[in-house]
Amino acid sequence: MIRISIDAMGGDHGPSVVIPALAAVATRRSDIRFIIFGRDEAVRPELEKHPRLAEISEFFHAEISVRMDDKPSQALRHGRWKSSMWRAIEAVKTGQADACVSAGNTGALMAMSKFCLRTMATIDRPAIAAIWPTTRGESVVLDVGATIGADAHQLIDFAILGTGMARALFDIERPTVGLLNVGVEEVKGQEEVKEAGQLLREVNLASMNYQGFVEGDDIGRGTVDVVVTEGFAGNIALKTAEGTARQIAGYLRSAMSRTLMAKIGYFFAKAAFDSLREKMDVRRANGGVFLGLNGIVVKSHGGADQDGFAAAIEMAYDMVRNRLLDRIEADFDLFHARNPLTSVRRSATADEQE
Amino acid sequence: MIRISIDAMGGDHGPSVVIPALAAVATRRSDIRFIIFGRDEAVRPELEKHPRLAEISEFFHAEISVRMDDKPSQALRHGRWKSSMWRAIEAVKTGQADACVSAGNTGALMAMSKFCLRTMATIDRPAIAAIWPTTRGESVVLDVGATIGADAHQLIDFAILGTGMARALFDIERPTVGLLNVGVEEVKGQEEVKEAGQLLREVNLASMNYQGFVEGDDIGRGTVDVVVTEGFAGNIALKTAEGTARQIAGYLRSAMSRTLMAKIGYFFAKAAFDSLREKMDVRRANGGVFLGLNGIVVKSHGGADQDGFAAAIEMAYDMVRNRLLDRIEADFDLFHARNPLTSVRRSATADEQE
Structure with a gap:
């Protein structure tokens, strides 16, 4: 039940x-x-x-x-x-x-x-995870706006949370994970993103297939199952994608009503348009999940x-x-077992906060 | 000539x-x-x-x-x-x-x-500005990836640069300007974005109609002529929009080839689809402009x-x-005349760097 x-x-x-x-x-x-x-x-x-x-x-x-x-x-x-x-x-x-x-x-x-x-005892902050429709299916993207900014350890927390969600929802044993970054070459990415990437590579969790950095256009391409970023960039990415989908839907509507030929075409292809509309409807890619x-x-x-x-x-x-929560807890236990330094740091921080 | x-x-x-x-x-x-x-x-x-x-x-x-x-x-x-x-x-x-x-x-x-x-003497860093097709026409979005991070003064520099570009390209006397931010209510936005907003409101330049914060979905809506953000979020927004456009183009192609009816529809509406494809083609929204x-x-x-x-x-x-560069220089002169404190700060920083 x-x-x-x-x-x-x-x-x-x-x-x-x-x-x-x-x-x-x-x-x-x-x-x-x-x-x-x-x-x-x-x-x-x-x-x-x-x-x-x-x-x-x-x-x-x-x-x-x-x-x-x-x-x-x-x-x-x-x-x-x-x-x-x-x-x-x-x-x-x-x-x-x-x-x-x-x-x-x-x-x-x-x-x-x-x-x-x-918030779970093992982490600093919760995140909001979105299900993002992609050309290959669906991906988990987080954080899409719970908080602004994240240090390397918080990004790793998000990666573990998102991996748990992808395993629970998509039934993938070892989801692929990417850190959202920028590709312009003279900028080397945020320090915390680089640090998080290095740590994820070193720890090499059995439940997570870390793939490295991904860029904004990789999200919709479905390059990885889990896209990890801090809440400011994540929220802007999500809203921008929603805005773009709405904008193109608008173009499509006006293109299909402009000429008689287009209207005839629309009439024949109506079923196809309906299924397309469903795919593009941002309200269907629904539900932010609060993780952590x-x-x-x-x-x-x-x-x-x-x-x-x-x-x-x-x-x-x-x-x-x-059993999402059980999976997430097990993954955190594993991560902290492999990376005792983090656990020490984490408990020290927790003490300070009290 | x-x-x-x-x-x-x-x-x-x-x-x-x-x-x-x-x-x-x-x-x-x-x-x-x-x-x-x-x-x-x-x-x-x-x-x-x-x-x-x-x-x-x-x-x-x-x-x-x-x-x-x-x-x-x-x-x-x-x-x-x-x-x-x-x-x-x-x-x-x-x-x-x-x-x-x-x-x-x-x-x-x-x-x-x-x-x-x-780099221009009056500013710290250049920015890359993109022309972003919107439902209302086109907007300037910057920085889309010249550098990562920006303090309040750098964001204001970007606002002035972007305004100059909008005036030069779109022939608007007083472009509307927005600072990209997140709308989730418990997070109040990045400190530097808030500070930049306050300064822009106070200085109130004749060449710039500052409208406040905008969100990711406002970009495609064309809510403002100039969207200002730092390079990390800006690059991710741009790439995410490109990815979404490509993704939807893919959906459209596969929807229109799936059934006979859809294919007939496509045949009639081909001209409309062609004009749509042109609108959605990210290669046409072409040209990052290096400003500053x-x-x-x-x-x-x-x-x-x-x-x-x-x-x-x-x-x-x-x-x-x-005469883009002349306009930008005139705007910076005006801004610094109204806000002498900034100029002092700026020259102090410049001295340190030398």
Whole structure:
């Protein structure tokens, strides 16, 4: 049985999208159970439309809904303990749920997740991982914006986290990993990226096939299964790719409506265009996964439709089923066993922080 | 008369693409003149095919050709004084040419340009600016990879350089400018980006309409005319966009050949697809411009075809005609007049470096 806690009030559409998405997933996965949090008057009417879903779900009224434009600090102040977002995360902490899914605002969800679940003992910072559609399939890209900047050891943490996710989601024994860097030759790359690369090569983990540096255009090419970078560059890469996809979709629309011939062509090729649109739809490449916390939290795109939200749930389901957290912990143990120096450094840093 | 010096040996195709491109531009611009450098046996046969071009050009044999995979240090060691690349740049320094165009390797071209032309006295570092096709037209994005990292003052330098380029190329009196940042709310952006934003707002230049922060997806949207960022994030954004465009082109090709209906559709809409392909072709969005040097150097894409190389020349032509360097110098004077503190700081730093 896999139990997913749901913040039903998140996203641009709230329960009207979230609840039908749960119902859809429930028909496909017989061993899934939901714990749903949200405002009674908004969620109940939707739930009543899906009696089969209601049967396999528990619903709890939550007073407060975090707004999409709340600042993380506001959300924490007003929504801790009482909001649907907080309570969905808390269900993971208490062990009632195996993972949490919310389409609510990223900053608030990360702040609450960190506060409630805490960062894993072995690492400094969590990361947000994105699933990136590529010509060869899908890759994991992280960090896409949890924090700005990362030193070499944090980059290695991200590499181990991302590898665990690729193993859990893509069913690859030894995912290929690359560090995002720039290729212009007179610039030699950020110092921390170079240092991280050297360490990864030296440690040579059994679970990770480190391939070296990759560039921006390697992401979409699917050159590696896991692309590792710090949050500033990662967020800009992700948003730039989304923007480019939207821009080209716009070109395509206008090209296909400009002349009569083009319109006729569009008519014949409509099915092909529809499948293309699906591939290019940024809302379908859905769900940032928060990695490095003591629990799995999936952030669905705020604008996700029913299919998009369902995809985020399926991702959470797969990560639980494939024991993501156990894999990640095992990899960290292995890494620190091979690289005792890091562990010393790490505990020293941890002491300082206390 | 506008005189452009040409490194005929650069790029994947060398003179066989470069020379026909010059010939094509010459038919469109009656007031253009070329000074061409390259190996005699490679360039002359091409030039002989274009007598009109030969008439308006001077050709000089250059012993050495910088290879596409030469490291900048190698290129400088072997190619200084004697390579076609160096001599094309030098023609700008000596005043024989108004601008230089090369499709040679970026690292070598930047190293030689810096060495030969020197960085402008008022700034710390040059930047590479890209012309980015957007839904609204075109924008200038810089730095896309000259150097990694930039402090607030260097970002402001980039903003002034980029504004000058947008004024010269797009014929806009007061281009809109944005600083590239991340939107995730709990991270407040890099300190240097915030500081640069505050300074730009305070100084409020007449030539620049500073709009605040923009995100990755704003670039393709054309939210601002000039997007300012440091070279690491900028290079990754550029390459990621190129990769995404190529990826979608691949999807499109395979979607249009999968079914008979799609093939029929493609047949009718072929003209529309051709115009779309042109829009999506990364080689056409051609030419990184080196800004911040005492001279204009345009880097054409190494894989550029004849049209691509011609576009790079036209860009150099436009920047010369619209007096790019004069505009930039005037803007820096204005900026430093309004912000005397910066000038003091800047000269202090310059003294230290000597």
